[in-house]
Amino acid sequence: MIQLIKCNLLCLTLLLLISCGSQKKIIVDTKIIRDTVYISNTNPKYHFITEANLPGYVISKENFPSVAFNERVKFLVLHYTVSDYPISVKILAKKGEVSSHYLITDQPNDTIDILVSEDKRAWHAGVSAWNGTENLNDTSIGIEIVNKGYIKVKDSLIFTPFPSYQIEKVAALSKNIIDRYEIDPVNVVGHSDIAPLRKQDPGPLFPWKELYTQYGIGAWYEEYDKEYFLSQYIPDTYPYSSPLEFQKALQKYGYKLNLSGEWDKNTFLTVRAFQWHFRPEKADGIVDAETWAILQALIKKYRSKK
Numbered sequence: 001m002i003q004l005i006k007c008n009l010l011c012l013t014l015l016l017l018i019s020c021g022s023q024k025k026i027i028v029d030t031k032i033i034r035d036t037v038y039i040s041n042t043n044p045k046y047h048f049i050t051e052a053n054l055p056g057y058v059i060s061k062e063n064f065p066s067v068a069f070n071e072r073v074k075f076l077v078l079h080y081t082v083s084d085y086p087i088s089v090k091i092l093a094k095k096g097e098v099s100s101h102y103l104i105t106d107q108p109n110d111t112i113d114i115l116v117s118e119d120k121r122a123w124h125a126g127v128s129a130w131n132g133t134e135n136l137n138d139t140s141i142g143i144e145i146v147n148k149g150y151i152k153v154k155d156s157l158i159f160t161p162f163p164s165y166q167i168e169k170v171a172a173l174s175k176n177i178i179d180r181y182e183i184d185p186v187n188v189v190g191h192s193d194i195a196p197l198r199k200q201d202p203g204p205l206f207p208w209k210e211l212y213t214q215y216g217i218g219a220w221y222e223e224y225d226k227e228y229f230l231s232q233y234i235p236d237t238y239p240y241s242s243p244l245e246f247q248k249a250l251q252k253y254g255y256k257l258n259l260s261g262e263w264d265k266n267t268f269l270t271v272r273a274f275q276w277h278f279r280p281e282k283a284d285g286i287v288d289a290e291t292w293a294i295l296q297a298l299i300k301k302y303r304s305k306k
């Protein structure tokens, strides 16, 4: 404990020294961790048990539960449907090609549709990867949100906003799922995070920051970490990191991409997916100082060995 305090004092001293040297204003904030999910791995929360029913035998729960187990569900994946409610139902419940566990309507009512039981595998993620895990259908719950998606105007994508009553439903449902399965904040992702080369949903208008600050859902960076990393750069210089350095950082946070060492098309699409999630005001696929600072702040908070 004493060593930890010393380290913190040292870090703070270093921060102030660096701040003085670069003539930049550093906002030293009180550290507030809003992530509410505590990963215990020893706290079973059974909402139901699937077990054999054998006439003539007793299935005894005397030694239940074993301490050696964990949840199969590790990820929560959020999507938009690109269509209205009736067409969404047709596609996700009737056609037999794709599905999701839940469907959030765009109507101001209290209804949330369940389409697939949580203990079954819904077909929503497709070819996907996050932090070394592939094919996330196996290990995730999928929520589809009724939303028209985007229209293309020249080279720009114009996305459809989400009404606040719809986001409230998404938040209530997500929080319930996250708490029951103890899903790690970094494992609450958009479809575009886990398939950045082919998917755009839920897009830059999806309020990730609001979900984090108001409901404690998902991952978000600490502002003072971003300011610290921003202070390391001289304004208006480019590039802020080498392509390889940035690709490695994206990979460390969870994105799957080739370490090509080039600002190639796949890197552009992955940077854009990252910006849609964490810096939607400037989602152009181009790495600038703020994008780089945000990525480093996220890695510091969630992917550094403590």
Ligand SMILES: [Zn+2]
Binding pocket: 078, 079, 080, 124, 191, 199, 201
């Ligand atoms: Zn999707």
